[in-house]
Amino acid sequence: MTTAVTNKEIIKEKQLPKGKNLTTKDRLIKVDRKDAKLALAHMYVAFTALLVGGLAGLLQVFVRSGAFQLPFGIGYYQILTVHGVLLGLILTTYFIMGFQLAAVSRTAGALSNTQRKLGWIGFWLMTIGTVAAATMVLLNEASVLYTFYAPLQAHWIFYAGLALVVVGSWIEGLSQIMRYVQWRKENKGQTSPLLAFMAVVNNLMWFVASLGVAIEVLFQLLPWSLGLVERIDVLLSRTLFWYFGHALVYFWLLPAYMVWYVVIPKVIGGKLFSDALARLSFMLFLLFSIPVGVHHQLTEPGIDGFWKFLQVVLTFFVIVPSLMTAFSMFATFELRGRELGGKGVLGWFRQLPWKDSRFLVPFIGMVAFIPGGAGGIVNASYQMNQLIHNTIWVTGHFHLTIATAVVLTYFGAAFWLIPHLTGRTLTSRMNSLANTAGILWAVGMFIMSGAMHIAGLLGAPRRSEYSTYGGSEQAAEWISYQFAQAIGGTILFISILVIIGVVVNLLWFAPKGEEEFPVAEVAEGGGSTPAILENFKVWGVILVALILIAYTFPIFDILSNSPAGSTGFKLW
Amino acid sequence: MHIHKYEKWWLVFGTSTLIIFLIIIGVSAFHAGAHPNNSKWTIDYEKVDEIAPFDNPGVHKVEGKDWDYEVVLVASAFSYTPMEIEVPVGSKVRFVATTKDVIHGFEVAGTNINMMLEPGYVSELVTTVDKAGEFTIVCNEYCGIGHAMMYSTLKVVDADDNSSH
Amino acid sequence: MANHKKTSDDNLKGTLYATFGIGIIIIVIWALCFNLFIDRF
Numbered sequence: 122m123t124t125a126v127t128n129k130e131i132i133k134e135k136q137l138p139k140g141k142n143l144t145t146k147d148r149l150i151k152v153d154r155k156d157a158k159l160a161l162a163h164m165y166v167a168f169t170a171l172l173v174g175g176l177a178g179l180l181q182v183f184v185r186s187g188a189f190q191l192p193f194g195i196g197y198y199q200i201l202t203v204h205g206v207l208l209g210l211i212l213t214t215y216f217i218m219g220f221q222l223a224a225v226s227r228t229a230g231a232l233s234n235t236q237r238k239l240g241w242i243g244f245w246l247m248t249i250g251t252v253a254a255a256t257m258v259l260l261n262e263a264s265v266l267y268t269f270y271a272p273l274q275a276h277w278i279f280y281a282g283l284a285l286v287v288v289g290s291w292i293e294g295l296s297q298i299m300r301y302v303q304w305r306k307e308n309k310g311q312t313s314p315l316l317a318f319m320a321v322v323n324n325l326m327w328f329v330a331s332l333g334v335a336i337e338v339l340f341q342l343l344p345w346s347l348g349l350v351e352r353i354d355v356l357l358s359r360t361l362f363w364y365f366g367h368a369l370v371y372f373w374l375l376p377a378y379m380v381w382y383v384v385i386p387k388v389i390g391g392k393l394f395s396d397a398l399a400r401l402s403f404m405l406f407l408l409f410s411i412p413v414g415v416h417h418q419l420t421e422p423g424i425d426g427f428w429k430f431l432q433v434v435l436t437f438f439v440i441v442p443s444l445m446t447a448f449s450m451f452a453t454f455e456l457r458g459r460e461l462g463g464k465g466v467l468g469w470f471r472q473l474p475w476k477d478s479r480f481l482v483p484f485i486g487m488v489a490f491i492p493g494g495a496g497g498i499v500n501a502s503y504q505m506n507q508l509i510h511n512t513i514w515v516t517g518h519f520h521l522t523i524a525t526a527v528v529l530t531y532f533g534a535a536f537w538l539i540p541h542l543t544g545r546t547l548t549s550r551m552n553s554l555a556n557t558a559g560i561l562w563a564v565g566m567f568i569m570s571g572a573m574h575i576a577g578l579l580g581a582p583r584r585s586e587y588s589t590y591g592g593s594e595q596a597a598e599w600i601s602y603q604f605a606q607a608i609g610g611t612i613l614f615i616s617i618l619v620i621i622g623v624v625v626n627l628l629w630f631a632p633k634g635e636e637e638f639p640v641a642e643v644a645e646g647g648g649s650t651p652a653i654l655e656n657f658k659v660w661g662v663i664l665v666a667l668i669l670i671a672y673t674f675p676i677f678d679i680l681s682n683s684p685a686g687s688t689g690f691k692l693w
Numbered sequence: 694m695h696i697h698k699y700e701k702w703w704l705v706f707g708t709s710t711l712i713i714f715l716i717i718i719g720v721s722a723f724h725a726g727a728h729p730n731n732s733k734w735t736i737d738y739e740k741v742d743e744i745a746p747f748d749n750p751g752v753h754k755v756e757g758k759d760w761d762y763e764v765v766l767v768a769s770a771f772s773y774t775p776m777e778i779e780v781p782v783g784s785k786v787r788f789v790a791t792t793k794d795v796i797h798g799f800e801v802a803g804t805n806i807n808m809m810l811e812p813g814y815v816s817e818l819v820t821t822v823d824k825a826g827e828f829t830i831v832c833n834e835y836c837g838i839g840h841a842m843m844y845s846t847l848k849v850v851d852a853d854d855n856s857s858h
Numbered sequence: 859m860a861n862h863k864k865t866s867d868d869n870l871k872g873t874l875y876a877t878f879g880i881g882i883i884i885i886v887i888w889a890l891c892f893n894l895f896i897d898r899f
Binding site: 196198266270272273355356359395397398401418419420421422423424425426429430433434437440441444445447448452498502503504505506507508510511512579580581582583584585586587588590591593594595596649650651682683684685686687690692693 | 694695696697699700703704707708711712714715718719721722723727728729730731732733734735736737738739770771794795796798800801802803805806807808809810811812813814815816817827828829831832833834835836837838839840841842844846
Binding site for chain 1: 868869870871872873875876877880883884887888891892894895898
C-alpha cells in the first residue's frame with residue numbers, strides 16, 4: 122500500500138511489546154489532534170448510550186423472568202424502546218462515525234478545517250436529534266420501539282429527532298468522503314489507503330440506504346404525526362423502512378470488518394492477507410446490502426411471492442463476501458501462527474496473542490458470527506421464515522451478530538482507539554480487565570442468546586412483556602427459558618460495567634503515553650489492486666440497477682393495490 | 694488479483710451450498726406450493742365487522758373447495774375473535790385473518806402458521822393440521838400496552854371426539 | 859513476514875479445514891431447521 126502517509130511512516134516491523142514506551146525510532150502515525158477531539162466526542166456519546174441502553178436491557182430480562190416489576194409506572198415497552206434506540210441506533214452510529222473519522226484521518230491524513238467543521242456540524246445535529254428523540258421516549262410519547270412501525274403513532278418530535286440523527290450522519294460521512302477525494306486528487310494513479318476506502322464505501326452504502334427511511338420520515342411519518350395528513354400507507358412505510366433496515370445491519374457490520382481486515386492483522390503482527398479481495402468484498406456489500414430488505418417482510422400480505430423470493434436470492438448473494446472474509450481472517454491467523462513456529466494443521470492457532478484484548482475481544486465476536494450467520498441464512502430462507510418470524514429466536518440471532526460480533530469488535534477497537542486519541546496507554550491491568558469483559562460477554566451471551574433461540578423455536582414471541590397467555594402449557598415452557606435469559610442478561614450487564622470501567626480509565630486516568638493505531642500493510646507479493654475496484658461510477662450503476670430490479674415492481678404493486686391508509690393510534 | 698487455491702475451493706463450496714438451499718426452498722415454494730402468506734386481498738379496516746367473512750368470525754365447514762374448513766379470525770387491540778378455534782386433526786384448513794386497528798401478529802406457536810396482520814389487508818394461509826393438540830395463538834408484533842395479553846387457542850382434536858381433547 | 863509471497867504454496871491447510879468446518883456447521887443448522895419446518899404444519 123503506497124500512501125502519502127505511509128511514506129512518512131516508520132513503524133517497527135514486529136509487534137510492539139505491550140506496556141512499553143516507544144522509542145523515537147518507533148514514531149507512530151497519529152490521528153491529528155483536532156480530529157482526535159472530534160472522534161472522542163463520539164466516544165463519549167457512544168459509551169453513555171451503552172451504559173443506559175444496557176441498563177434498560179437488564180430491566181427487560183428481569184421483567185420477562187416474571188420475578189420483577191418496573192417501579193414508578195415505567196412501561197416495559199418504554200424501556201424496550203430505550204434499549205433498541207440507544208444500542209441499535211445511537212451507540213452504533215456514534216461509534217461508527219467516530220471510528221471512521223479517526224481511520225480516515227489516520228490513513229488519508231488530517232481533515233481540512235472545512236471538513237472538520239462539517240464533522241462537528243454533523244455531530245451536533247445528531248446529538249440534538251438524539252436528545253429530542255430521547256426526551257419523547259422518556260415522556261412516554263414514543264413507545265413505538267426502534268422500528269417505529271405505523272400506524273402506532275409517536276410524537277412528531279421523536280421522528281424529527283431520528284431524522285436529525287440521519288442527516289447529521291450524512292454530513293459527517295460527506296466530510297470523510299471529501300478527505301478521501303482530496304487524497305485521490307493529490308495521489309493520482311495510486312491505490313488509496315484501504316481503511317479510508319472502506320469508510321467511503323460504508324458511507325456511500327449508508328447514503329443510499331437511509332434515503333428509504335428519510336423518505337418514510339419526511340413524507341409519511343412527519344406530516345401524519347403533525348396532523349397535516351390523516352392517513353398513512355402502512356405497507357409502503359414498512360417497505361421503505363426495511364429498504365433501509367437491512368442495509369442498516371451492514372452499516373453496523375462493515376466497520377467491524379474494517380477492524381478485522383486491517384487492524385487485527387497488525388495487532389497479531391501479521392500482514393494484510395489481500396488488499397484487492399478486501400476491497401472486492403466491500404464492493405459486494407455495497408451492491409447487495411440494499412436490494413434485500415423484503416426478506417424482513419416475508420410473512421406480510423401485499424407483496425408478491427415472486428418478488429419476495431427474488432430478494433431472498435439477492436440476500437443469499439450478500440453472504441458471499443462474508444465467506445470471503447472468513448477465509449481472509451483464518452488465512453491471516455494461520456500465516457502469522459506458522460511464522461511464529463506453529464506446526465501441523467492447527468498448531469498455528471495456539472501461537473495467536475490470546476492475552477491481548479485488542480485481539481481476543483474481537484476474536485470472540487468473530488466466533489459468534491458463525492452461528493449468527495447460520496441463523497441468518499435460516500431467517501432469510503423464504504417460507505422457513507415462518508418458523509421463527511417475530512419469535513424471540515430473531516432477538517437471539519441479532520444479539521449474536523450485532524450485539525456480539527459487531528459490538529465486541531467495536532469494544533476491542535476502543536481499547537486502542539481511545540488511548541490513541543487521549544494520548545494515554547492501555548495498561549496491562551486494564552488489558553486483563555478488558556479480556557475479562559470479553560469472556561463474561563461470551564458466557565452471558567451464550568446463555569441468553571441460546572435460550573432465546575430455543576424458546577423462539579418453541580414459539581415464544583419477541584418484544585413481549587411477561588405473560589402466561591392464559592395459563593397455556595406452551596407459555597409455561599417459554600418462561601423457564603426466560604429465566605435463563607435473565608441470568609445471561611445479568612452477566613452481560615456486569616460485562617458492560619467492566620467495559621465502561623476500562624473506557625473511563627482510558628479517557629481520564631490511564632498513564633500518559635502513546636498507543637498505536639494499528640494499520641496492517643499488504644504483504645509483499647500480495648498482488649496489485651485492480652483499479653476497477655476504486656471506480657465508484659461502475660459499482661454505483663450496478664447498485665442502482667439492482668435496487669431498481671428488486672424494488673420497482675413491489676413498490677408499484679403496493680401503491681396501485683393499496684387499501685385506504687391508516688389513522689394514527691397511541692395504544693401504550 | 695490473486696486468489697489462493699483453497700479460497701477458490703471454499704468459495705465454490707460455500708456458494709454451491711447457498712445455491713442448493715435456494716433450489717430446495719424454491720422448488721418447495723413454486724412447485725409444491727409452500728409459500729408464506731402472500732395475500733393481496735384488501736379490506737376497509739374500519740368496517741371489518743360488516744364485511745364478509747369477518748362479520749361472522751369462527752370455524753366454518755365448507756364444501757366444494759380445496760380445503761375442508763375456513764377459520765375466520767379478527768384481531769384488534771388487544772384480543773382475538775374467536776378466543777378458541779377447534780378443528781379436526783387431518784383436515785385441510787384455510788386461515789383467514791385481519792386487523793381492525795394496528796399491526797398484529799398471528800402465530801400459532803409450535804407450527805408454521807405465522808403471519809403479519811396489517812390494517813387494510815387480509816392475510817391467509819392454507820395448511821393441513823396433521824397433529825392433534827392444543828396450540829397457543831399469540832400476537833408476535835408489538836401492538837401496544839396489552840400486546841402480551843393477546844392470545845387465542847387452536848385445538849386440533851380427533852375427528853370422532855368433538856367434545857374436548 | 860516481510861518477504862512473504864502470496865502464492866498458492868502458502869500452507870493454509872488449517873484455514874481450509876476451518877472454513878469447511880464453518881460450511882458444515884451452516885449446513886447442519888439449516889438442515890435441522892428445514893427438517894423442523896417440514897415436520898410442522
